[in-house]
Amino acid sequence: MAGDTTWTTPSTATDPEAACPIAPVVDIVFSRWTTPILWTLHTYGRQRFVELQRRITAITPKVLTQRLRQLERDGLVIRTYHPEVPPRVEYEISELGRSLAPLFAHLTQWASDNLPKVEQARRAYDTDPAH
Structure with missing residues (x-):
């Protein structure tokens, strides 16, 4: 974009990350189900798995599980396990996710x-x- 100083020129076009330094962020934040999950947790607060699944109706339980694990690994979601009978697990957006x-x-x-x-x-x- 002409005149936009927020864009930088990469030093080399052969390195994918140098060609597009935001690519790793896009991969983390804009994966297929990441945005709806983060949006839902940000909007509705702490939720159990079933609540998330009800709000994001098109996602399968398997994919929701995979995405939540990845988001927890990336530090964007916090998983809290409550050792009750039956066990209860809740998910919430982290400070990093809120950022x-x-x-x-x-x-x-x-x-x-x-x-x-x-x-x-x-x-x-x-x-x-x-x-």
Whole structure:
């Protein structure tokens, strides 16, 4: 973007991380189910597995388990095990996960401002006989 000082020029285009230094962040934060899980935990607070599954209806139990484990490993989610009968496990967003809130707010604003333009561009592209 011309004039945007937040973008930097990589030193080499052969190293994928040098070519796009935010790629590791995108892999962590924007994996298929990461954003809905973090959004749900941020919005509704601490929840049990079943509550998360009810709120994110399209996710399978297996995938939810995998994503929660990865998010816990990445430090974005805290898992609390309560040794009761029956055992109870709760998940909540960590401080590190909460630190993504401004990014999500910015993306929400971008979506509000620009998704209609994206849809318009798609319609124009799809109806252009040259494509």
